[in-house]
Amino acid sequence: MPKEKFNFIEAYYRYKKIRRTEEKITEVYHTDKIKSPVHLSIGQESIAVGCSMASSKKEIIFSNYRGHAHFIAHGGDYKAFWSELYGKRNGLSSGKAGSMHLGDLNINFMFTSAIVASSIPNAVGYALAQKIKNFSNVVLCYHGDGAMDQGVFWESINFASLKQLPILFICENNEYAIYSHLKKRMYKSNIVERVRSFGLKAKKIKNDTFTIFEETKKILNKIRKNSIPHFIEIPTSRLKDHVGIENSPNMKKNDSRLVEDKELLFLRSKVKDFKKIDKKIESEIDTAIDYAEKSKYPKQNEILKNVFSDI
């Protein structure tokens, strides 16, 4: 697709909405209304935006505890998202989940896990079901570079490759697992090469929204057609601390990205009426927070509900 035809308006909207949401969380966090850990995505937006824009509504999304960006980009219920952060009854999971376990089945967004790499085999299992059932839905599995430290990652891609499953692994390589740099975890950072040796098609992709969109779109089409598992690595930076609202201690203090995000400015430059979008976003945020604030907490006796499914 020629770059001009790319829906920059939508891209800017998604990108900015993620950024503003995370900033808003940072602002309200001191009130302790969000009584749970938050793992912010500031700096990593382009991946969620590019991949989500390349996806159809039928894709199945697996993410993790750092899932705000993916959730918002793929269009999860935004009001219920804020209510969930606030621990309210009309949140995505009635407050039982919180930031680390977002999910919304209306957009095939699976409830996420806070155990590193643990939902990667779940994504593979979902893809296996697609293959058994002869469905053409592709599973998208977002994960960090740290998740590749876990043996289960290698078992999972081995199985995906063995059974030739319709799945795309998206490695958001921010080079850190909490404060551990990749160099303290791998002898060489040859992620793509390692994955490729397991029989997947693997590629490193430049981190800009359009390129991510374009490459992902191509890959998703290939997967739909041939059911071959793919893997992409996208270098990125987490500008915030691993968890919580401070700036990342791994960033240089005067890192320019902390003041202005080039990618965001670029996307904005492509959108004439960006102020209208900004306004829309602010109003969506305000509405959602208002909704969350006014909502009720779950009742104490709901604690024992849904331990088991009685459907």
Added chain:
Amino acid sequence: MPKEKFNFIEAYYRYKKIRRTEEKITEVYHTDKIKSPVHLSIGQESIAVGCSMASSKKEIIFSNYRGHAHFIAHGGDYKAFWSELYGKRNGLSSGKAGSMHLGDLNINFMFTSAIVASSIPNAVGYALAQKIKNFSNVVLCYHGDGAMDQGVFWESINFASLKQLPILFICENNEYAIYSHLKKRMYKSNIVERVRSFGLKAKKIKNDTFTIFEETKKILNKIRKNSIPHFIEIPTSRLKDHVGIENSPNMKKNDSRLVEDKELLFLRSKVKDFKKIDKKIESEIDTAIDYAEKSKYPKQNEILKNVFSDI
């Protein structure tokens, strides 16, 4: 080393002793004196013989439930081995271990595990200790192709590579995990390539005793000098069933290897006085079995001994 200088007498002795021991087990098994599962090594002897002959007495050996060949080749206490199979008090572990958990610290042979791949990280940990302590002992870690299905294998080699540990992984690739062929477990059987991508020096070695010996010797020297983890894959065939004394159902009925072992014949052809060696082996076996037969079982009250170490 020129092939002529190779100690063929010793090689033949070790090879034949393993073979005859396994055959003897097959003969006595029906008496039910060995009341535990046995995983025989018939067909895989050359690897144990070649690697053990390349090792010094200082090497540390990790093996697994299919450990008879390694144990005998590296010179483990042979009488205590038989006593252990017979569950006797003067066995390697007073009968508490049996065939699946052989060990003999006099030759640095670690007690083995019956959980696939589970002692691979132990081997890496031992190598880590060598590195911390500035010792130059190399750890040998024998394992099957099936062990590479386990995530812990990949975590373990990642760590060995990260810390540049003095360890040699020896993959006895008999292509089967019980009755599961490699093809049912890996998309491509590119074992060496996979391991290499993790930063180890990796190589596939032709399966004959001399080549294995020569290559291993070179590699061990390199490891001693530079502490770089290595991996070798050696194709082989398990002629017996996964467990027990029957022939392997995965072998063709008329497979020539079931009647005559070419490698054994070749080694024999290099040894003038092979009959003397044969006799020595038979006498060692008879003595050991006699010793085992005549020994006592542990007393019932020993069951609670050594649950904890009180050293």
Added chain:
Amino acid sequence: MSNSSNLSYGKAIYEGIYQSMLNNPNVFIFGQGVDDYKGHYGTTLNLHKIFGKERAFDTPISEDSLTGIAIGSSLAGMRPIFVHQRMDFLMLCMNQLVNMASKICYISNGHQNVPIVIRASIGRSWGQGAQHSQSLYSFFAHIPGLKVIAPTTPFDVKGGIIASINDNNPVIFVEHRMLYENKGLVPKERYEISLSSARVTKKGSDLTLIGISYTVVDCLRASEILKDKKIDVEIIDLICISSLDIKTIIKSAKKTKKIIIVDNDWLYCGLASEITTQITERLKFKIPIERMGYKFSPCPTTRNLEDNFYPSANVIAKKVYEMVTNKKDWIPRKIINREILEFKGPF
């Protein structure tokens, strides 16, 4: 009964799975050796030929990811059955079972659920040693969100596997190796047993023996020996581990006023402690309750120590006699566990 057949426990499991796969195309089964010529004690024999290799397949030795894969497929509407040759191997799956399978329904407030069945064989036979002999079912029962059952009879094992497959939650299904050949009458139809009811296997008045899985067989043998002393025990087959049928137990306790729990596992922080505790919490008066189980050591390989490791019919009978009569003057006649004596392995 023409609507029943005399089936072995192994065949009964097979029939339950076969009928479930026939009934529901979302049911599939996998695990090491599922499609080999032994078919996990016959319980999966030729399923791949009948239902195709996408619905019954062999796997890499990757227990951790495969559990995750089972879970993921269940989120997509499938009903996977994951077979393990030994319970011990489940230690590799604990993260997926404890942190994922048991939590997803709750985390999603009921939007998602995880209908998976994890089959695991436990038990002795002969020389299995420390790593192929553990039961460990109390681990799973400790976790809210998991169900655990361990049927003893062919009837219950067929109804149990069908009920587990039909259940919308993760079920750990515990099978004992020494039971696969035991036979009994099994209805031909597809039927379920309750996942929260125990069974009174034998009525009696002098003392209640509570067994689970293979120890029920030990209890039955003990009760035979105890006839020599005219002692009449009641035997309860627990069946359900995570959902204790305390009603049935209390009813029996009130009648016999003496209880021995014969567990298939270590006692410390185990199932027998839970049963003891629930009984004492519910009874107004004090009755003698004893626990029997594995010796508190890893399982030794050599036979004479191994025999000492497991509770046996003889040891159970002796304990019953002592509790009922307050005397220690009886040595019960030796009784033989045919299936253990005859077991020649190797597997």
Added chain:
Amino acid sequence: MSNSSNLSYGKAIYEGIYQSMLNNPNVFIFGQGVDDYKGHYGTTLNLHKIFGKERAFDTPISEDSLTGIAIGSSLAGMRPIFVHQRMDFLMLCMNQLVNMASKICYISNGHQNVPIVIRASIGRSWGQGAQHSQSLYSFFAHIPGLKVIAPTTPFDVKGGIIASINDNNPVIFVEHRMLYENKGLVPKERYEISLSSARVTKKGSDLTLIGISYTVVDCLRASEILKDKKIDVEIIDLICISSLDIKTIIKSAKKTKKIIIVDNDWLYCGLASEITTQITERLKFKIPIERMGYKFSPCPTTRNLEDNFYPSANVIAKKVYEMVTNKKDWIPRKIINREILEFKGPF
């Protein structure tokens, strides 16, 4: 006392480890974040600078293999300490702990042993949710060959970590997140506490509260509130989970004749059941025993459900009052858990 200092629980752990590393060059420590600027609640701060990065290092997120690596290094004579930010992550290590670490000494008939320490933080704070809040220590206590302790005070945690490092067996060392800032007098020297003794934290006559780790703090607060009703409880700090100090418990039980066990975990097949069982097995007479612990659900994230999930000082006090007086007419005044209220995370 000039030979003691007023240290936090976190600092006390640090001191125990620092002195052990100084004393024995075979001791080393590793785990995610061990060398970062937070140093696992200060307990590992700068150890890599003092002892070098070979003896204190950060790791990949590979819990399974790293447990195996700890075990392997211990076979070579090292004494590794493996640090986990959450107990929940130990579910990835179960194979190495249950099938390997606990069995090697026995399998080798004492020729080998595994002196490793596995440190794991448990506990609430705030919004930790289902996967960062579990205790699960009963799993380890269930397995012969593993030791498990969970000290509560700075004194015990220092003596406990040193004793664990010196022990020749695998020890699971349980730390509660809400205790790291609690202060107390701690001797400056290197000393050990017993790995099989409980401590009577407070003498009393009306009822015995048995706490473990953080619930001891809850029990102490409950006993404060109970003074309003002139009820005088005895409090036992269990400390040792795998080796129950039943003597101390029975002595107290004979005195107060009423017991409440406040566990830090789910109750079903858990530690509280084991304690209840051992008490009833040893006492000739019947006394009331109650168990309190987590609600039987995964831990919910939202605060008002979370508050209901954990046993609190208030709920404990109320239960004590009811058991002592047989009345239900008292609503204890609200007491505040400072450390929980003040916790603003995020970690």
